[in-house]
Amino acid sequence: MIRLALVTALAMSLSMIPGVSRAEAPGALGTAGNLMREEQPRADGIRHVDTKAIIAGLKALNANTYVYPMAGDDVHWTDLRDEFLPAASTAGIDVWVLVYSPSQQGCCVSRPYRHDYVAWSREIATLAKAHPNLAGWTVDDYAYDLKTFTPAYVGQMRSAAKAIAPALKFVPTVYYAQVTDAFVAEQIPLMDGVIFPFRDEPYRDTSWPWSLSYQVRQLAERLPGTGIYLMPYAYPLSHAAQKPTVSYVEAVTKKAVEHVRSGELAGVLQYKLPFVPRDQAWTRPAADNLARTGDGRLSFVVQQQTATKAGMSCGAARNTVLTSGAARRVVSFWHRDARGPSHPAGYHVKQLLLNGKVVWERDVTADAANTWVRATVDLTAKLSGATGATLQWRLYERKGVSDYFIDVSVDDIALTGLAMSDPGVENAAVWTPALARTGGAVYCSAQVYHQNYGADLGARIARLYAAG
DSSP states (O other): OHHHHHHHHHHHHHHTSTTOOOOOTTOEEEEEOOOOBOSSOOTTSOOOBOHHHHHHHHHHTTOSEEEEEOOSSTHHHHHIIIIIHHHHHHHTOEEEEEEEOGGGTTTOOOTTTTTOHHHHHHHHHHHHHHOTTEEEEEEETGGGGTTTSOHHHHHHHHHHHHTTOTTOEEOOBOOGGGOOHHHHHHTGGGOSEEEEEOOOTTSOOSSOOTTHHHHHHHHHHHSTTOEEEEEOBOSOOTTOSSOOOHHHHHHHHHHHHHHHHHTSOSEEEEESOOOSTTSGGGSOOGGGOOOSSSSEEEEEEEOTTOOOOTTOEEEEEEEEEEOTTOSOOEEEEEEEOSOOTTSOOSSEEEEEEETTEEEEEEETTSSOTTOOEEEEEEOTTTTTTOSEEEEEEEEEESSOOSSOOEEEEEEEEEEESEEOSOTTOOOHHHHGGGEEEESSSEEEEEEEOOTTHHHHHHHHHHHHHHHO
16 A cells, blocks of 8 residues: 555656656547448438447557547437447447537538537536546637637636546647747646647648657656647548558657656647548548559658748758769759749759759649659769769749748659669658758658558558557
8 A cells, every 4th residue: 555655746746847748558549520420221220430440440559548529410429328338348449529600500510519618518428427438528619719718717617627527638620829928827727637739830831740758858857747649640630631551640640659658748649641442531532642653652741821931941861872883973853843934043942952952953843734754864974983872852932922822742762873762653662761951941751652542541550559
């Protein structure tokens, strides 16, 4: 008993250290959304929530938590109460309820209690009292509606829930930039945690994962004692230039699980990962494959409504080996973008660098739009006497822009007298460590298309969740 007391006291003291979030072993590992209904109506004429398929998909994912969205009609609520919660309990899966905020009423209104969030607090807590695996609930896009969610109103919500089910967690969904000093002071004391959707703010993309650790540690320092649940985008993010790839979601999830182990995160909850085979997002259409050949390409992007400055860039650098006895050293590659001669020149420039020096460049307006063009660069003289070389493909900002979207593709690299792995850009794991961003607003990635998106991504997430 003395030893147990010491362990408990140590755990409590650690949770109070600034910069360490409250994390319950092994952490919440799961996904949110993609609620499926049965394919055929029952005798009552209703297509009910397909509890059996969802639970099977979650178990295959090695998930211990599911965020159940309250969208559509009242059937979602009654099926949660009567069927889903008991089945999830048997499967060892915790459930959180997701309720939509007033700002989302154009697409989604949660029923039956709509925008009466005190009623939601009371009724979810009542359900949690009967079903202990109903562990928490969230309001999506919470911080966009702080005129509704005033401290006084949230205090009423909290009181209503805690009076019935004290252990029930209230964990709103809040974006990184919304965690202001005022928000921390006024809102955080009323919460049990926050769901933090990661989108590389302030740039809003699902291609660049390296800002994740910085943002997690910043939140952990500012929110000591508050559970932080990271939400990777497994589903397309609005206004982002590209859909998330298998390798991107895997990289974000892997890093997030590491932060769960360190105590800086309390869990990882995917945003709408397709985990049931008949989900429409399970496969990706062929039109998503923008490679010239095969499935992969290098992509260099400046988003819409994104300001850049001269000198910003993002590049993919690779070390090469010079083959002995070769008379010539030549690199060729195919490039494409959506701009053409009718657009302003002198802003976005495609480049190839050899050992840090530009040896080829082309304005994005120089060639016909959406047309693959081959570039060939003879490096023989520049590599005389060398034994190795570093090549870097780069998008460079000659002048800054305020809103000038571009997505440059590079594919099918061919080398003469040099050698490197994966010149066709078919393996993101080979190229991702070689990416470097200068200035922030320009980003790049290895975009590799997976037709069987749900199956391929699910298998990788399942391995990470099993280990985590």
